[in-house]
Amino acid sequence: MLVKTFGSALYGIHAQTITIEVNIGTGFKYFLVGLPDNAVKESQQRITAALEHVGYKMPGKKIVINMAPADIRKEGSYYDLPLAMGILAASNQINYEDLDKFMIMGELSLDGYLQPMKGALPIAIQARDEGFKGLILPKQNAREAAIVEDLEVYGVENILEVIEFFDQDKKPERVLFNTKEEFKRDVDNYEFDFADVKGQENAKRALEIAAAGGHNALLIGPPGVGKTMLAKRIPTILPPLSLNEALETTKIHSVAGKLGSHTSLLTVRPFRSPHHTVSNVALVGGGSNPMPGEISLAHNGVLFLDELPEFQRQVLEVLRQPLEDREVTISRAKISVNYPASFMLIASMNPSPSGKFFDPNDVNSDPEHVVKKYLGKISGPLLDRIDLHVEVNPVAFEELSGKDAAESSASVRERVIRAREFQEKRYVDNSNVHCNAQLSPKMIKAHCEVNDAGNQLIKTAMDRLGFSARSYARILKVARTIADLEQADKIGSNHIAEAIQYRSLDRDGWS
Numbered sequence: 001m002l003v004k005t006f007g008s009a010l011y012g013i014h015a016q017t018i019t020i021e022v023n024i025g026t027g028f029k030y031f032l033v034g035l036p037d038n039a040v041k042e043s044q045q046r047i048t049a050a051l052e053h054v055g056y057k058m059p060g061k062k063i064v065i066n067m068a069p070a071d072i073r074k075e076g077s078y079y080d081l082p083l084a085m086g087i088l089a090a091s092n093q094i095n096y097e098d099l100d101k102f103m104i105m106g107e108l109s110l111d112g113y114l115q116p117m118k119g120a121l122p123i124a125i126q127a128r129d130e131g132f133k134g135l136i137l138p139k140q141n142a143r144e145a146a147i148v149e150d151l152e153v154y155g156v157e158n159i160l161e162v163i164e165f166f167d168q169d170k171k172p173e174r175v176l177f178n179t180k181e182e183f184k185r186d187v188d189n190y191e192f193d194f195a196d197v198k199g200q201e202n203a204k205r206a207l208e209i210a211a212a213g214g215h216n217a218l219l220i221g222p223p224g225v226g227k228t229m230l231a232k233r234i235p236t237i238l239p240p241l242s243l244n245e246a247l248e249t250t251k252i253h254s255v256a257g258k259l260g261s262h263t264s265l266l267t268v269r270p271f272r273s274p275h276h277t278v279s280n281v282a283l284v285g286g287g288s289n290p291m292p293g294e295i296s297l298a299h300n301g302v303l304f305l306d307e308l309p310e311f312q313r314q315v316l317e318v319l320r321q322p323l324e325d326r327e328v329t330i331s332r333a334k335i336s337v338n339y340p341a342s343f344m345l346i347a348s349m350n351p352s353p354s355g356k357f358f359d360p361n362d363v364n365s366d367p368e369h370v371v372k373k374y375l376g377k378i379s380g381p382l383l384d385r386i387d388l389h390v391e392v393n394p395v396a397f398e399e400l401s402g403k404d405a406a407e408s409s410a411s412v413r414e415r416v417i418r419a420r421e422f423q424e425k426r427y428v429d430n431s432n433v434h435c436n437a438q439l440s441p442k443m444i445k446a447h448c449e450v451n452d453a454g455n456q457l458i459k460t461a462m463d464r465l466g467f468s469a470r471s472y473a474r475i476l477k478v479a480r481t482i483a484d485l486e487q488a489d490k491i492g493s494n495h496i497a498e499a500i501q502y503r504s505l506d507r508d509g510w511s
Contacts, residue, residue, distance in 0.1 A: 003090040005082040006103045006132070008123040009074055012290070012337035013251045015119065015126035017103070019068045020079070022086035027062025034067030037075045046077075047084045049110040054160045059091040073334060075289050078117045081106035081136075084159060085166070094167040103127040104136045104162070113158045116140035118257040121250055124148040136162055143264035144254060146177035147247070183243055183267055190236045190268060194409040197233065198402065199395035200226055206390040206502055208412050211237045212419035213481030214435035216323070216345040216385060218308070220504065221392030222355045227348040230392070231304045234346055235269040236409035238302075239417050245300045248340065252299055256292050270301035272343075276310040280318045285339055290330040295322050296339040308347040309377040316382055319345070323385045326438075345386065349378075375505070387437065387474045389504040419484040436481045441473065448476040453493035461500050475499045 002023045008015045030044055048058045065083060067074050082104040089096030105123060107115040116138050124145035127135045134152030135145055142155025153175045156162055164170040194204060203219065207230060210217040219227040241249065250266045253259050259266075274283060274294045285293030295303055305311060322328045326342040351357045352366040353374050366374070420435060426447060427433040433440075439447065450458070458475060461467055467475070479491045479499040488495070 001090050001092065003086050003096055004100055005086040005089070006100065007079050007082040007105050008103060008126055009072065010119045010122060010255055011335065012339055013122055013248075013255055013292075015122045016072070017126060017130050018072075018074060018079075020082050020086050021066045021068065022083075022090040023064045024059055024087075024090045025062045025064070028060060029062055031062075031064045032067075033065070034070040035073045036067060036079075037073060039077045040067075040074050040079050043077065043080045043083055043108075046080055046108045046110060047087065050080075050108040050112040050159055051084065051088070053110065054112045054158070054163070056088060056093055056163070058087065059093075061091070063087060063090075076118075077107040077115075078105045080108040081114065081159065081162065084108065085162060088163065089166075094163055096166065098133075099166055101133040102136055103130075103132045103134075106136075106138045106156075108159060111158075112160060114138040114156060119255045120145040121147060121247075121254040124151060124153065125251075127151055136165065142175040143177055144250075144259055146175040147179050147250070147265055149179070177264060179265065180243070182265055183246060185267075190409070192233045192236055192409075194233050194237060194412055195406045197226060197229055197406055199399035200230065200392060203230055203390050203392045204407075204412075206388050207234055208237060208416060209478060209481050209485065209502075210234070210344065210346075210388055211412075212416045212435075212485055213387075213423075213478065214344060214437035215387035215478060215481065216437070217347075217388040217390055218383075218386045218505070219346070219348040219390050219392050220351055221348075222350060222357070222394065225392045225394050227392055228304075228306055231273075231302070231306075231346045231348060232271065233409060234302050234344070235271050237412045237416055238269050238344075239413070239420050241267060241269055241300060249300045252292050252296050252339065256297060258297065270298055271304065272298040272301070273304040273306060276305075276307055278311070278315060280312075280315045283315055284318050284322065284328050284341075285330050288332065290332060290335065290337045292339045293328075295319070295328060295341040295343060298343040299340045301343060303343045303345050305345070305347040308349040309374055313377065313379065317379065320381055320385065347386070350374075383505060384470050387478050388502040390502060391504055415485055418487070419481065422484045422487060436477050436484070439477055439480075444473055444476055448480045448491060450476070450479070450491045450496065451493065454479070454491055454496040457493050457496045457500070465500075465503075467503065471503050475503060478502060 005020045007018045007020055009018050032041055051058055085104055088094045089099055105117060109115060120137055120141035121144050124135050125148055128148050128151040136154045136156060137145060139155035139157050142153055146153040154172050155175050156172060161172055221227055246266055253266060272294045283294050285291055285296055322341040327338055328341045329338050352371045354366045356365045423435050479495040482495040482498055483491045
């Protein structure tokens with residue numbers, strides 16, 4: 001007898017429906033075909049033990065199972081449940097009348113209980129798009145899948161509940177999730193606030209500009225001045241996630257298995273801070289079954305690289321292409337997947353190995369050639385993609401001990417949102433450009449119009465400070481953002497002057 005059940009396979013952040021055809025005939029052997037990997041092949045032992053534990057049995061006949069389409073490799077242990085239900089239905093142990101109306105996924109334990117899985121959200125989206133009535137999956141992942149509207153989602157703890165669902169019409173309570181209500185409730189739920197940072201007004205201003213224009217930034221200063229503290233608070237001044245951004249970000253974390261059992265929808269911008277020993281595969285993603293890396297987990301948020309020169313050079317170099325394209329393509333012999341990677345890069349570093357700025361009058365500071373060698377660990381092409389170089393100096397005791405409250409993240413965020421809205425209107429005809437950091441050279445020429453005084457100021461800076469052509473483009477983009485914060489249509493000399501001070505590493509003799 002032939003019965004069909006349905007599961008799903010993940011490829012990147014998208015899912016594809018897998019049809020599981022189970023045929024039971026005369027004979028005694030078990031065949032599983034359709035390019036299953038070892039985890040899928042091992043399902044026979046798990047299914048046999050689980051069925052026996054709940055009072056059913058593996059039929060002692062010839063079982064042929066095909067996983068279609070047969071030319072796509074099936075990976076993982078989440079096919080246990082649809083395989084088991086197909087075997088029970090094909091052997092007439094249960095009623096299978098509505099079996100083909102539901103997508104079923106889950107890994108079985110030997111006692112019949114289900115283990116949590118990855119990728120519930122993209123699988124649920126695929127089930128809805130394919131016209132399935134509902135999705136049955138482990139209870140731990142049910143809230144995540146219930147984000148998807150127009151799909152019945154049932155979370156189950158063991159295979160017996162699934163058997164009773166079809167055989168006895170004994171359905172567990174449907175999992176419901178009010179996506180918009182949950183999103184609005186938690187969209188501003190941040191642990192940190194800019195009000196916690198005493199002093200550092202210049203650095204705060206630079207990070208406000210970075211957030212307003214989506215610019216990458218590098219914080220340079222001695223240990224203990226608050227570089228990490230500032231970086232951790234950047235998500236709190238970025239515009240809130242839209243619902244579409246939240247769903248896209250949640251899909252990535254779902255595929256990577258980074259969503260907790262109590263988290264169903266990511267409502268705040270992610271902040272990822274990998275250790276400097278991270279490998280290039282862990283940073284950009286990869287593996288035999290390509291999984292998202294840190295840059296994709298930071299999508300729509302912030303990637304923070306603390307102590308930038310301590311990262312391996314080859315690791316930093318793999319960032320260059322994703323920073324430009326805002327996505328990463330991972331290719332293997334049999335598969336190629338794309339993961340989105342639109343993030344703000346925020347990095348921090350000491351100005352020298354000793355942590356001090358070079359001072360010819362200080363015998364404890366590093367010599368100039370040592371400082372140059374330290375800075376040389378960061379390649380020019382990577383620095384070219386960082387718009388703001390921000391010097392962070394120690395805070396005076398009077399500022400640290402003062403009782404005056406610093407400006408909160410909420411008030412800074414209001415200015416950032418207004419600037420972003422100003423940019424959205426300007427780039428309404430360019431669907432791939434949402435902020436000034438994404439401007440192409442052609443668009444810089446069209447949208448970064450500078451008055452005569454500003455042009456003269458840039459010319460003087462390039463002559464005296466040794467700025468390059470790439471610095472010129474970065475200055476214009478940052479100046480455009482500063483003007484947007486003031487809701488100014490044209491870039492003035494004051495905007496140019498402020499942008500110039502954020503190109504520290506491009507100045508001749510800075511070290």
